[in-house]
Amino acid sequence: MSFDIAIVGAGIAGASLAAAIGDRARVLLLEGEERPGYHATGRSAAFWSETYGGPHIQPLTTASGPMLQAGGYLDPLGAVHIGRDEDAAAIEALLDEFAATPVALSAVDPQPLIPGLRAEWTLGVGEPTCAYIDVARLHGDYLQQATRSGTRIESGARLEAASRQAGVWRIETEHGRSFEATILVDAAGAWADEVATRCGVAPIGITPYRRTMVQLQTDPAAPATLPFVIDVNGGFYFKPEAGGRLWLSPHDEHPVPAHDVAAEELDVAIAIDRLERAVDWRVVRVERRWAGLRSFAPDRLPVYGSAESCFFWFAGQGGFGIQTAPAAARIGAALLLDTAMPDGIDAARYAPSRFKR
Known part of the structure; x- marks a missing residue:
């Protein structure tokens, strides 16, 4: 079958883009797994933070x-x-970094805000706009919107190879399914460089990293009023969850090949050690542990735009792909359909042309 645009990857990036363009183009959304959002979107820590x-x-x-x-x-x-x-x-650097932006930050005393915080943690910066994101509903709504607008979603359709012939991408997926499209969009997350290579396009160095998360039961239980707590030096973050549980990460980044990652015992132990150095709570048990993939371009900015032969990059969103999905989808739609760019967005800073080949 032939389409105007084929998007490889049905995580939050591909799903949001398909939803944004599906009513103005014939769109195919290809997903390598049996269900969309399995690797990164479905394992997110689920918060929206402007910093x-x-x-x-x-x-x-x-x-x-x-x-x-x-x-x-x-x-x-x-x-x-x-x-x-x-x-x-x-x-001070954090406050200065965002002083010229609309982000509301202020110096605060963290002690009354975080019960059990150890005495040496005396400095704080409040970010009151930080919020939970309902990731599952957001991703599901994007997929439903894409389907309603006519997008065809093919799961279990890992891209095996693609070649450009007579102005058309001829796409081969596993199990022998073949498709054609005028434009091919690489929204494959941690697999973005691999997809590019299979399409005969030079990779740009998008690297996957493993990030560890654990769900803990603590004594005392994490209060529902607890804010999202972040070590200013990037050593950990944690936030409350339903039933007095706590989600904790050691804020780790381990470069790994793109695959179905799992949490390593050492990283779980490091996370708990860092938590216990910050608060005087006792860890009763580790109830869940998991890991997800974050993928970064060499300069750690996302990559949106065409590279060559109607090959369009929509990748490298790091750990902020969900919280930026609406704006990113509007950028992608504007570039693909030649429509107006969202106000206040400089799309050139995210263009693949910034990487020398």
Whole structure:
């Protein structure tokens, strides 16, 4: 079958883009797994933070906020970045980094905000706009919107090879299914470079990294009013979950081949050790442990745009692909369909042409 645009990858990136363009083009959405969102989208820590990813990602996150809020995907959480006396420079750097942006940050005393916080954690920066994201509903709604607009979704259709012939991409997937499309979009996340290679396009160095998460039962239980807590030096973060549980990450990044990752025991132990150095709670048990893949381009900015032969990159979203999905989808749609770019977004900073080949 022939389509205008074939999108490889049905995680949050591919699903949001298909939803944005499906009513204006014949779209095919190819997913290698039996269900979309298995590797990264379905394993997200599920928060929206305007500081996450730094000031170059902030415009995408901020632009996505009203769309996520209007759709009812955000619930209040609030965040506190914490540090010790020796972290004063890092605290000041965080405040300075976002001083010229619309992000609301302020110096706070973290002690009354985080029960059980150890005495040496004396410094804090409050980020009141931080919120939970209902990731499953957001991703599901994007897929439903894409389907309603006519997008064809093929699961269990891992791309094996693609070649450009007579102005058309001829796409071969596993189990012998073949498709044609004028434009091929690489939204394959951790597999983005692999997909490019299979299409005869030079990879740009998008590297997958493993990130560890654990769900803990603690004594005392994590209060429902607990904010999202982040070590200003990037050593850990944790947030409350239903039933007094706690989600904790050691904020690790381990470069790995793209595959179905699992949490390593050492990383789980490191996470718990860092938590116990921050609060005086006792860890009763580890109830769940998992890992997800984050994928970054060499400069750690996402890659949106055409490279060559109607091959379109929509990848490298790191750990902020969900919180920036609405704005990213609008950028992708504007570039693919030659429509107006969202206000306040400089798409050139995310173009694949910034990498020298």
